[in-house]
Amino acid sequence: MQNSQRPIPTPAPQSEPPMQSALPLGAVFWPAHATCPTELHTPTIADPAEDHYTLKNGVVVTVRPIRPSDEPAMIAFHRSLSEESVYLRYSHLIKLNHRIDHDRLSRICTTQGDREWVFVAEWTPPTNPTQPEIVGVARLNKLPDNHTAEFALIISDAFQHQGLGAHLLSWLLAVAQTHHIDHVIAEMLLENSAMEHLCQKQGFQLHNQLADGIVTADLDLAPATR
Numbered sequence: 001m002q003n004s005q006r007p008i009p010t011p012a013p014q015s016e017p018p019m020q021s022a023l024p025l026g027a028v029f030w031p032a033h034a035t036c037p038t039e040l041h042t043p044t045i046a047d048p049a050e051d052h053y054t055l056k057n058g059v060v061v062t063v064r065p066i067r068p069s070d071e072p073a074m075i076a077f078h079r080s081l082s083e084e085s086v087y088l089r090y091s092h093l094i095k096l097n098h099r100i101d102h103d104r105l106s107r108i109c110t111t112q113g114d115r116e117w118v119f120v121a122e123w124t125p126p127t128n129p130t131q132p133e134i135v136g137v138a139r140l141n142k143l144p145d146n147h148t149a150e151f152a153l154i155i156s157d158a159f160q161h162q163g164l165g166a167h168l169l170s171w172l173l174a175v176a177q178t179h180h181i182d183h184v185i186a187e188m189l190l191e192n193s194a195m196e197h198l199c200q201k202q203g204f205q206l207h208n209q210l211a212d213g214i215v216t217a218d219l220d221l222a223p224a225t226r
């Protein structure tokens, strides 16, 4: 991803050391008493709480479930994406006005978390402490067989190569395990070497479908969940 419309942010001053979370597979990473930060969810054991994670450049991001009030921040997030990132995420170019269409975004921002989970990573720019910005979106969708889920990730260009994609993928795998999902899959373009590398590091098997220019990634979680 060479397109970077904004400079890489510098760390915001921290009053105390940020909590670093590694989220190992199988970890129960939200306590039973955690209150869910979304407006729609009723808090339960299955609702993830917030997580703070320090990127390689020292910036601290918060990962949490998406919520209805995120729509303006999601619009800003989509504006921050390069065409290359959009193309790699959706396997074709989707125009900005379609990506920020109200019906589309309000559907995404009200995801309920029974078959579909959407999480955002946000940071608070020191110059605008009252307005956190969304810098990454991770989603996991259960497929009709109820044992498989497909995931997708997208990180804003200025926040790529800082470890956020790897962290969000670990987060999604922990969510999948909690929901007794046995297989996690993803599809990516053949040229998406960053995504292929990231999946391989997490133990996914990659299968090239050269004729289609697509790589499928497949991870069996079953041994860890039984």
Ligand SMILES: CC(C)(COP(=O)(O)OP(=O)(O)OC[C@H]1O[C@@H](n2cnc3c(N)ncnc32)[C@H](O)[C@@H]1OP(=O)(O)O)[C@@H](O)C(=O)NCCC(=O)NCCS
Binding pocket: 001, 084, 085, 086, 088, 089, 090, 151, 152, 153, 154, 155, 156, 159, 160, 161, 162, 163, 164, 165, 166, 167, 186, 187, 188, 192, 193, 194, 195, 197, 198, 201
């Ligand atoms: C793919 C994507 C999610 C990766 O997120 P990221 O935050 O940049 O990734 P990370 O910083 O966590 O890097 C993960 C690993 O990939 C490696 N990597 C990054 N870019 C790479 C590249 N172009 N080629 C090979 N490896 C690369 C990193 O070095 C790191 O490996 P390491 O831990 O061994 O050093 C991000 O680049 C993105 O949003 N791309 C556009 C959308 C997209 O492609 N989505 C995936 C479709 S499902």
